[in-house]
Amino acid sequence: MNSLRRAILWSVLGGIFILIVLSAVGALIGSGELGRAAAEAFPGHPWVADLFGPQRPKELFNSWPLVIFWFAVAGLLAAGLAAFRRLVAAPAGLAMHLGALLVIAGAMWGSDKGHAMREALFGTVKVPSAYMPIMEGATEDRLFADDLQTPLAALPFGLHLRDFTVEHYPSDAATWALLVVAPTLDAEGNVAGVQEQLRWRVGEELAVPHSDARLTVLRYLPHARPAYAEGVRPHVEVALPGGERLALDAEVGRELTIRDAPPMRLKVVRVFSNLRVLGTGPGRRVIDAPGEGDNPAAQVQVIGPEGVWLEGYALAMETPVRSPDGELLANLRFSRPQPSGAEDDPASDAPAMELLLSCGGRQERRWLIVPRGAGVARLALAPIILGRETADDDMAAMMAPDLYLVRPVGPVSDYKSDLEVREGGRTVARRTVEVNDPLHYGGYHFYQYSYDSKHEAYTVLSAVSDSGLAAVYLGMALLALGAFGRFWAGPCRAFFSPKGNPNQTANSKRQMTSGK
Amino acid sequence: MSVKLTTLGILIYAVMALYLAAGAALASRRRAALAALAVLGLADAAAAVILRALAAARPEFMPRYEVALACGIIIYAALALALAAGAVLKREGPAGTVLFAAGFAAAAAAFVVRWDQAGHAPLQNMFEVFLCLGMLMGPITLFCRRFLGVRLEGADALIGVIILFPAGFVFKAEPQRLPPALQSFLFVPHVAAYMLSYVVLAKAAVLAFLGLFRDRPGADPGALDYAASADRVARLGFPLLTLGLVLGMWWGKIAWGDYWNWDPKELWSLVSWLAYVGYFHFRYMFGQKHRRANCAWLVAGLVAIAITLLWVNLARLFAGGLHSYAT
Incomplete structure (x- = not known):
């Protein structure tokens, strides 16, 4: 081995040693736990804690001294390929070293500094990585910084979010969870809530945490619907301009025919427990968020002789419905009486629970009834705890705990963003982005990154430039194939040759790989 | 420390007992190893009896039923060991290999049971x-x-027992x-490639460790020396380690957006992989001139693997990394 080759090999060993040490250091400074421990150990020296953090290894390996190191590693690989002819002659050895070189070159090309260099030299503007928050029904073409507010660049195409969903594994729990949520005041007077799950059994009396009340679950109906007193049902009150008042049962598909001029039919197309409007403009969406509030409503179609004229909403307050030329057709109001209880309904996915509540010698039977399609039902305990009716601004009532019956959900199984790529006013691609299944378009990969955990009304995608990726993928493939070719192919060939036996195999392999 | 009295736990303990017996049967100093095994079995049984007596006297230290379960398991394991030792002591032949194969069969059964339990x-x-x-x-x-x-x-069988010990007594088994x-x-391919490479390279490291102190097993000059054996095994494991790394990078790109996130794991x-890259370059430079240094590279490689596999997950020192679900 001549001195040049020996020098290259010693340099390679030195480079490997340096990279091992740097990787170990990177693993240490990437530890958040270690950072917290350092902050506690050196309270007067915040710079010590600043040495640690999840981003520190990336910063270290992308710092200018390390950029020089990576160039040196790439140079060593190239020098090795040039100086060791046997390496080039052996396909597997060539593949391994060329693969490593390609991975490093591709990574440098796709790094933040690589993007900045191309922008400075060629004026190519491409953001290495960014984020895209998109509301359901909206189209977004801007890339944002990690604060999701600072725009970084605009794409020549837009991503339209058709729908975002979170899927869960089924829960192992047999019944819904009964929770007590009690408001608390911290030292600064801020209100927070503490939550406690009750372990209940039918007929067993329990203390209600954070109060003097006690409760007994009298009945649990796993599939239930609200029951009303005779002749009382949720309905839409229809007040016609002539003064006549009619009632339309608030059930999907129910119709009411009005024979006065103009003749028309009113049809219930959707019933809401808690109507909410998300967004504005063309992307506006109306959703039902049962359990999170109380805004009962019904969506009503007004159907004339030629078909559907218009649609309107019947809310708790009287709402006018007008024809396109402004003529008042009717005033609608949604009326939802208090259910008297609940009854079994095999078709329902919502349970109900009858409770006996007691406090200060008072006793009351109450129902916790989950609206159909909802994930939660709430019962305020203030009236039984305070022994009186309460108003909205009653501070004592506001500080009393509430009971919740909550659908048990298993862990999250998937996040899905149903996206369309829109370019030049038309849809050019459609794809559902989920974890492990990104969208690749226009030089970027788009990944499911975050989401609106409360209403699932928006998603946050991360956009990552694909610069240099092809070289990295090719390098990875060459590296793996080269490793198998270098270390496995020879022994396999020798073993399966007609004269092969384990000892011959071993000897031939030793000769082949010893480098001597 | 927890004892698992489930189908899975019992299978794991059975594998450990079978591997132990196989290790003893396959060891070069068989009679001494088997005697040690029998003593271990008896000591286990004695420990169980003492533990049970202590628990009966001071029940406040430990729920009685847990003690009973623990003792039961220890006694069953001890009986299995003693029976295996006795059976092997009486006859020469392929007993060690048979015990090893039985251990593998039990381990495979445990793996299948677990697959069924977990659903993946x-x-x-x-x-x-x-x-x-x-x-x-x-x-x-x-x-x-x-x-x-x-x-x-024989050493492999004992590696198997050491590997299975944390599964049987330390880690939580809830699917x-x-x-x-x-x-x-x-x-599956990413983790499986790594698992295969780890076991193979653990065997290489054990051979290399022995090579630090002796040239070859026994006095037969024709036997393959430890360093050469370790080299052969390392050459088997390194491509698998590379495959695991490359598949991990590919998966990282698909799942997290980057093929390399500078996560502690x-x-x-990378340190593990570089240790073997360093070994092969060092061996290319010097051949078998520095056998003990060659062996030291392979032992260092296993240390890096152990840190990758265990320390990152268990020490909580690097908690919060992208791989934190793998605890």
């Missing part, structure tokens, strides 16, 4: 990973013996559902 390939958490590693030890030993001419099966990040076609896996 059981490679998600540390319990499952160590169960898989323990299962792989048997076939890898037979492969090395048949195809590479590398022996020392978990796969989080979204792990639902990928790369989950990634960095330690």
Whole structure:
């Protein structure tokens, strides 16, 4: 081995040693736990804690001294390929070293500094990585910084979010969870809530945490619907301009025919427990968020002789419905009486629970009834705890705990963003982005990154430039194939040759790989 | 420390007992090893009896039923060991290999049971990973013996026991559902490639460790020396380690947006890979001139693997990394 080759090999060993040490250091400074421990150990020296953090290894390996190191590693690989002819002659050895070189070159090309260099030299503007928050029904073409507010660049195409969903594994729990949520005041007077799950059994009396009340679950109906007193049902009150008042049962598909001029039919197309409007403009969406509030409503179609004229909403307050030329057709109001209880309904996915509540010698039977399609039902305990009716601004009532019956959900199984790529006013691609299944378009990969955990009304995608990726993928493939070719192919060939036996195999392999 | 009195736990303990017996039967100093095994079995049984008596006298220290379960398991394991030792002591022949194969069969059964329990390939958490590693030890030993001419099966059986110990007594065995990040076609090949490489390279490191002190097993000058054996096994494991790394990078790109995130676990896996890259370059430079230095590289490689596999997950020192679900 001549001195040049020996020098290259010693340099390679030195480079490997340096990279091992740097990787170990990177693993240490990437530890958040270690950072917290350092902050506690050196309270007067915040710079010590600043040495640690999840981003520190990336910063270290992308710092200018390390950029020089990576160039040196790439140079060593190239020098090795040039100086060791046997390496080039052996396909597997060539593949391994060329693969490593390609991975490093591709990574440098796709790094933040690589993007900045191309922008400075060629004026190519491409953001290495960014984020895209998109509301359901909206189209977004801007890339944002990690604060999701600072725009970084605009794409020549837009991503339209058709729908975002979170899927869960089924829960192992047999019944819904009964929770007590009690408001608390911290030292600064801020209100927070503490939550406690009750372990209940039918007929067993329990203390209600954070109060003097006690409760007994009298009945649990796993599939239930609200029951009303005779002749009382949720309905839409229809007040016609002539003064006549009619009632339309608030059930999907129910119709009411009005024979006065103009003749028309009113049809219930959707019933809401808690109507909410998300967004504005063309992307506006109306959703039902049962359990999170109380805004009962019904969506009503007004159907004339030629078909559907218009649609309107019947809310708790009287709402006018007008024809396109402004003529008042009717005033609608949604009326939802208090259910008297609940009854079994095999078709329902919502349970109900009858409770006996007691406090200060008072006793009351109450129902916790989950609206159909909802994930939660709430019962305020203030009236039984305070022994009186309460108003909205009653501070004592506001500080009393509430009971919740909550659908048990298993862990999250998937996040899905149903996206369309829109370019030049038309849809050019459609794809559902989920974890492990990104969208690749226009030089970027788009990944499911975050989401609106409360209403699932928006998603946050991360956009990552694909610069240099092809070289990295090719390098990875060459590296793996080269490793198998270098270390496995020879022994396999020798073993399966007609004269092969384990000892011959071993000897031939030793000769082949010893480098001597 | 926890004892698992489930089908899975009993299978794991049975594998450990069988591997122990196989290790003793396959060891070069058989009679001494078997005697040690029998003593170990008796000591286990005595410990169980003492533990039970103590628990009866001071029940406040430990719930009585837990003691009973623990003692039961210890006694069963001890009986299995003593029976195996007795059976092997009486006859020469392929008893060690048969015991090893039986251990593998029991480990494979445990793996299948776990797969059924979890509803997915059981490679998600540390319990499952160590169960898989323990299962792989048997076939890898037979492969090395048949195809590479590398022996020392007794040590392999003991490696199997050491690997299975945390699965049997330390890690929690509750099955978990796969989080979204792990639902990928790369989950099984990435983890499986790493598991195979880890077991193979552990065998290489044990051979290399012995090579630090002696040239070859026994006095037969024709026997393959430890350093050469370790080299053959390392050459088997390194491509698998590379495959695991490359598949991990590919998966990282698909799942997280980048093929390299500078996560502590990634960095330690790079250290592991670089240790073997360094070994092969060093050996290319010097051949067998510095045998002990060659062996030291391979032992260092296993230390890096152990840090990658265990320390990152268990020490909580690097908690919060992208791989934190793998605890």
